[in-house]
Amino acid sequence: SGDDPHGVGRFMQLCVDRHYVSPGHTNTELFQRGVSCVYGPLGVELRRNLLEQWWRSVTRSSAQVFGINTLCRSRDTATGGRGQLGIVESGCLKHLIEKHELSKEQLIQELEKLIQRSTSLRTDFLQGALEQFVPSLDLVNRKLPFGLAEFGPCFRPSDGSDGPAEVTQTSLAWFCSPRTSSQWLDHWAQQRLKWWRKFALSPSDFSSIDVPAEELEEATSRGVRIVYSFPWGREPLETLWSRGHTELLQTHKGVHSKLQCRDGRKSVPHVVSVTGNMDRGVMAFLCNSLQQLKKEDGMQKLLRRKVLKLHPVLAPVKVALDIGRGANMELRQVRSTSIFCVAWRISETVPTSMEQLNAKYDEMGVLFAVVVSENTLESGLLQVRSRDTTIRETKHISEIKNFLSRYISAADNL
Amino acid sequence: SGDDPHGVGRFMQLCVDRHYVSPGHTNTELFQRGVSCVYGPLGVELRRNLLEQWWRSVTRSSAQVFGINTLCRSRDTATGGRGQLGIVESGCLKHLIEKHELSKEQLIQELEKLIQRSTSLRTDFLQGALEQFVPSLDLVNRKLPFGLAEFGPCFRPSDGSDGPAEVTQTSLAWFCSPRTSSQWLDHWAQQRLKWWRKFALSPSDFSSIDVPAEELEEATSRGVRIVYSFPWGREPLETLWSRGHTELLQTHKGVHSKLQCRDGRKSVPHVVSVTGNMDRGVMAFLCNSLQQLKKEDGMQKLLRRKVLKLHPVLAPVKVALDIGRGANMELRQVRSTSIFCVAWRISETVPTSMEQLNAKYDEMGVLFAVVVSENTLESGLLQVRSRDTTIRETKHISEIKNFLSRYISAADNL
Numbered sequence: 001s002g003d004d005p006h007g008v009g010r011f012m013q014l015c016v017d018r019h020y021v022s023p024g025h026t027n028t029e030l031f032q033r034g035v036s037c038v039y040g041p042l043g044v045e046l047r048r049n050l051l052e053q054w055w056r057s058v059t060r061s062s063a064q065v066f067g068i069n070t071l072c073r074s075r076d077t078a079t080g081g082r083g084q085l086g087i088v089e090s091g092c093l094k095h096l097i098e099k100h101e102l103s104k105e106q107l108i109q110e111l112e113k114l115i116q117r118s119t120s121l122r123t124d125f126l127q128g129a130l131e132q133f134v135p136s137l138d139l140v141n142r143k144l145p146f147g148l149a150e151f152g153p154c155f156r157p158s159d160g161s162d163g164p165a166e167v168t169q170t171s172l173a174w175f176c177s178p179r180t181s182s183q184w185l186d187h188w189a190q191q192r193l194k195w196w197r198k199f200a201l202s203p204s205d206f207s208s209i210d211v212p213a214e215e216l217e218e219a220t221s222r223g224v225r226i227v228y229s230f231p232w233g234r235e236p237l238e239t240l241w242s243r244g245h246t247e248l249l250q251t252h253k254g255v256h257s258k259l260q261c262r263d264g265r266k267s268v269p270h271v272v273s274v275t276g277n278m279d280r281g282v283m284a285f286l287c288n289s290l291q292q293l294k295k296e297d298g299m300q301k302l303l304r305r306k307v308l309k310l311h312p313v314l315a316p317v318k319v320a321l322d323i324g325r326g327a328n329m330e331l332r333q334v335r336s337t338s339i340f341c342v343a344w345r346i347s348e349t350v351p352t353s354m355e356q357l358n359a360k361y362d363e364m365g366v367l368f369a370v371v372v373s374e375n376t377l378e379s380g381l382l383q384v385r386s387r388d389t390t391i392r393e394t395k396h397i398s399e400i401k402n403f404l405s406r407y408i409s410a411a412d413n414l
Numbered sequence: 415s416g417d418d419p420h421g422v423g424r425f426m427q428l429c430v431d432r433h434y435v436s437p438g439h440t441n442t443e444l445f446q447r448g449v450s451c452v453y454g455p456l457g458v459e460l461r462r463n464l465l466e467q468w469w470r471s472v473t474r475s476s477a478q479v480f481g482i483n484t485l486c487r488s489r490d491t492a493t494g495g496r497g498q499l500g501i502v503e504s505g506c507l508k509h510l511i512e513k514h515e516l517s518k519e520q521l522i523q524e525l526e527k528l529i530q531r532s533t534s535l536r537t538d539f540l541q542g543a544l545e546q547f548v549p550s551l552d553l554v555n556r557k558l559p560f561g562l563a564e565f566g567p568c569f570r571p572s573d574g575s576d577g578p579a580e581v582t583q584t585s586l587a588w589f590c591s592p593r594t595s596s597q598w599l600d601h602w603a604q605q606r607l608k609w610w611r612k613f614a615l616s617p618s619d620f621s622s623i624d625v626p627a628e629e630l631e632e633a634t635s636r637g638v639r640i641v642y643s644f645p646w647g648r649e650p651l652e653t654l655w656s657r658g659h660t661e662l663l664q665t666h667k668g669v670h671s672k673l674q675c676r677d678g679r680k681s682v683p684h685v686v687s688v689t690g691n692m693d694r695g696v697m698a699f700l701c702n703s704l705q706q707l708k709k710e711d712g713m714q715k716l717l718r719r720k721v722l723k724l725h726p727v728l729a730p731v732k733v734a735l736d737i738g739r740g741a742n743m744e745l746r747q748v749r750s751t752s753i754f755c756v757a758w759r760i761s762e763t764v765p766t767s768m769e770q771l772n773a774k775y776d777e778m779g780v781l782f783a784v785v786v787s788e789n790t791l792e793s794g795l796l797q798v799r800s801r802d803t804t805i806r807e808t809k810h811i812s813e814i815k816n817f818l819s820r821y822i823s824a825a826d827n828l
Binding site: 019022023036037038039040041043044045047048066067068069070071072073085086087088089090091093094096097103104107108111112114115117118119128131132135136138139152153155157158163164166 | 453461481508531533546
């Protein structure tokens with residue numbers, strides 16, 4: 001482990017082997033940098049589950065939050081380029097180069113025109129939320145506070161030769177009265193930390209820290225970061241800023257009357273922004289839920305057992321279904337019946353020992369493995385093995401769906 | 415209606431007024447073109463619901479389908495640019511122009527380098543699926559058929575001065591044995607048409623047509639389009655192609671051994687691609703579900719009543735909650751109790767007549783309007799009004815959640 005002091009290499013390999021991250025060195029490097037990589041099918045589902053939980057937590061809470069969408073690319077100039085990354089189609093550039101009759105000066109003029117007409121890729125969702133503030137006022141009857149939420153890919157300017165990077169961001173822009181903005185920042189920081197910890201195996205790895213005064217960004221007066229303690233150090237998952245109303249006014253050309261809201265007295269609201277990086281969130285939960293156990297229960301052998309103890313609502317595969325080698329055609333029909341509509345993935349695997357198969361499922365974080373044997377069709381009985389207890393139970397086919405639903409929703413309501 | 419022969423203008427205005435589409439001429443124009451626009455909060459939720467239903471229908475069917483993700487931008491050259499749109503950061507271009515010492519030839523050389531190093535925005539998901547085919551083989555034990563699914567924004571080269579457009583696409587790449595590919599194309603075309611019709615108020619507006627031989631694309635041997643009959647003509651919502659294995663081989667540099675799968679005999683699979691445009695899908699369902707009724711039931715007045723009869727699972731607002739003007743603080747607490755976790759949006763509206771309010775909700779497609787009156791806290795009774803029947807019923811607060819859940823899941827299982 002001299003080459004791999006924090007076990008990072010082994011961790012990455014596990015993520016690749018168990019279909020969380022697609023193979024390839026460039027790809028795992030992106031993943032480790034906390035930007036979007038090509039995920040494997042399990043990673044795709046994990047990120048989906050994480051985003052779904054985030055969306056629920058902000059839009060279905062008692063707070064008034066609406067979903068919005070901004071386009072990936074826009075032509076907006078209201079911000080003077082803040083939050084945006086200018087791009088030019090290389091086809092247009094090629095076309096210019098081929099015009100041999102142009103002098104150097106003419107070429108430069110044409111290039112300048114191209115830059116002026118260039119469109120932008122969004123680098124965050126804040127600008128979109130500031131623009132959508134005015135059309136949303138009708139929905140809330142000009143009453144504060146309320147929020148606008150969005151998630152999806154955002155872009156970062158290239159830092160080297162590799163072109164712009166992509167990050168799966170979440171964003172909540174919270175509009176509130178000036179005198180309450182500081183309390184709201186604290187409220188959301190607390191809510192967000194609670195959310196991250198809810199799904200953690202070891203919650204203390206997630207913490208919140210105040211942004212030091214010297215790191216405050218333009219237009220912000222206070223900041224809080226939710227960070228995760230990775231084996232190689234702390235990295236931010238989510239950042240909250242108290243931003244005042246400067247940017248809101250700037251976006252709407254300083255027209256106070258358009259922006260005024262009611263909350264006791266009339267005022268132009270202040271903005272609290274909450275921005276998360278869900279690619280790094282995926283990595284944090286994978287890191288956090290990997291347990292290395294020294295002893296296989298009930299066995300005499302000393303084994304290293306790795307279990308990815310992802311929270312039940314996050315686990316991409318709730319149930320893996322193994323169909324015995326016999327009676328193939330009839331058993332296949334079991335698969336498509338409604339009992340397995342909770343089995344989000346059904347994996348048919350290489351016939352191998354049950355022990356090896358379960359070890360693989362544990363590393364994938366599969367909650368339950370169900371074995372359909374040759375006599376299941378007659379007896380209706382299935383063997384159900386739990387990831388967390390390693391205990392095998394026999395259950396009737398009619399109980400399974402309810403059992404799983406109850407198990408997952410119990411974990412959700414903890 | 416001479417200026418607006420198909421009522422398109424009025425329809426667009428309704429979409430804007432009722433928060434499906436964000437205001438602005440450029441924006442409604444994007445919407446009408448069937449590309450991504452800035453949606454209003456209700457439009458965001460409608461698109462989310464539609465995408466969620468699509469995802470379920472492909473990944474939780476009895477067919478073996480895994481979710482994948484490709485990056486918005488990539489540097490891949492395996493395809494020679496197929497499915498990709500080259501871009502250059504305008505910052506880099508600016509930097510070059512400022513180097514005054516460059517001769518024209520040197521400038522052109524530098525520009526050529528920039529083009530060579532340019533990254534690309536994806537124009538569809540097919541290339542990503544072809545690349546993920548090999549790492550996915552392990553999950554299915556090299557057994558055919560199986561599919562790889564993805565959805566999200568894709569880009570289109572600019573057709574004018576407006577820069578690249580954006581479309582919310584869905585993609586299923588289905589890998590099957592060569593001898594079954596034509597049957598699978600028919601199977602998926604049938605499944606997809608069934609899916610669109612499931613949510614329609616008038617299903618016959620959705621239909622499928624074979625792509626004429628002269629419109630076949632390179633590498634495709636057959637095609638089917640799912641189209642919607644808009645008032646101004648038919649437009650495609652989803653396109654299915656039988657594509658053979660040419661592109662799959664090309665992506666993996668012709669290495670047959672890496673690609674061979676089992677389905678009876680060994681073979682390099684054929685690909686059936688299913689690509690949908692969910693921005694146009696949103697427009698189709700909005701068009702399809704708008705009903706204009708001439709008479710308000712139970713009234714003597716002749717009124718034009720507009721109702722957006724969106725399918726219950728698609729409707730963005732299941733319940734609108736109106737809180738009477740009295741007893742404000744206590745009633746507010748009702749709002750945050752669990753009975754309303756099914757109320758995806760809670761709108762507090764300008765006090766106005768009940769009739770006007772219900773007319774507004776009908777145009778928004780709100781399934782049920784619940785009125786919390788001053789004596790609700792004592793009696794526990796609420797008034798529930800249905801969009802589809804316009805009937806008002808009094809229900810106890812404890813029944814509401816179950817009533818709504820049952821109503822929605824009944825509609826889902828039709």
